[in-house]
Amino acid sequence: MAFTQATAPTGLRTSEILSADNSIPERHIVVATLRNAAPRLGLSASVISTLDAMLSCLAPKRNHHTVFASNATLTFRRNGISDRTIRRHAATLQDIGLLVRRDSPNRKRFTKHNRHEGKALRFGFDLSPLFDRLHEIASMAAEVMKEREQIDYLRAKIRAAANASLTDNPNDEIALDIFRVLRRKLSLKDCEQILSNLPISVVDAESVDDESPVSTTTMTASDGQFVRHHHKSNKEHIDKESIT
Template identity: 35%
Template sequence: MAFTQVSASSSGARKRGQQENCTPPDIWTVFRALRDARSAFGLKPGHIQTLQALLSFLRPGQGDTVFASNLEICRRIGGVDERTLRRHIDRFVDLGMIARHDSPNRKRYRVSSRNGQVISFGLSLSPLLRRAGEFLNAAAELEEARRDQVFLRKQILVGLAHIDRIEPGSAFAESTRRTIRRKLAVAEYRCLLDQITGHLGQMSTVVDVMITTKLPANDGQIVRHLSKSEKDRKESESAENDLLPSVQMLTAVCQEATAFAPAALRTWDDIERHAQNLAPMMGIQPGTFHEASRRVGSKRTAAAVFILLQLGTRIRNYAAYFHSVTLGKKMATFRPATILERLSTFTSVHV
């Protein structure tokens, strides 16, 4: 049987409260940190309940040693058997969180001399308090990891929803959903997100890719390049205007889109802003919308959104069809003015 005594000296008995390590005021903050980070130290909920009971015996200014008997501790825990309590205490001792100071008869008590020397026999929690910073840091790291897990999981779910809109019943999406049913580490979530990003990049209807242009270093070449770009832009705008209907015709025929407008649509600026708001509701990604605006013009892109919404159930996948008529194989043949004329005359139109 180990026999260890802890003694301290003082100038008087009335200063005895300052002899031993006093319980810090944030002891329960330390406890909550260890409770949240228990998995990092191999602790179970039962261990945490035992520690909570031990801490409840401490009193401010009375040191950090628990003198209660095993029977009293078991009662405070909630009636656990003494063998379980001993196993829990041994676990804390092995982890260096509790120090056991046993008296010759294994009773727990404190004695002091007339000159202020103190001997305490019991369960000392001073090792736990000395490691407070370690527990607080571990809890903070686990909380940050949890937040990252939640954030990455939400990104994965958004990606899966996008895949479902483009490719309903995708085997890849179903497999990924089965994987995220269990709790994953941050690295595993990142790996899944990378796989989803790569899968989306391979799908023909996803065009959320930034197209970069390398400019020449020569000043003269830069000027010529800018001049040519300006000329191409004007020619593109002119061609776009030839294919566009009037605002009045667009709003009169596409009543489904205008019904969602918060105010009257009188100009193309109003049309473009409203189309940009409608696109995400139809499953059209912002990157795809902006790329289409850059390639075929903002007015033609906005008109495409209005027309597709008006066609309603005739279009099974808005995102895929939007890509086809603005960035895909039907881009050259998509003429909003002609389609609107047909919509205004016939009840069924195939774009």
């Protein structure tokens, strides 16, 4: 099973999410992709960490994706979380479609080979669905990253507009309320709604080609005097916004 670069919007990614160099993507790439796609998959950080522990039990070179590690081993690799939590996380992964539980009659996890027929029975956590869906998950991750970039841009635009209003009127209640709203985690729809209701003008930043050379100001000297840049003495309104 070979992997190639997943499709993503132009300009969103500068490196491959899934490498085509190896038939099985490296564990850290798989986990990073899952973390980015987590909002679309409904995965918590704790469940992803358990899945990471499962992935750590797989051999780098293998012809299957079944985890044979016991719950005790997985508990140890998850820094001592309970056996019950491991079972709950495994059930979540199965419900989402990233794992299939193949239980033996005695609940042990092992492989039983039939060398004459070249077949094997594998009992354990089968992660084949995860690897089968990696391209789909990578596309989800790219969409999430694009949305985050849009939200960051709109938040900066809203903040700049509110700050411009406070420069003219330090007691502008609407602008002050906007800064309070920006302390919260906002969705793309929230940001677009705020912008659509702003009663103040918002000037878009000019389009800049990142590849173009940056213009510089020439410094001249005459009789020991330098031409200096003059900055406005009025400082931009700084809101103590918590990082979201």
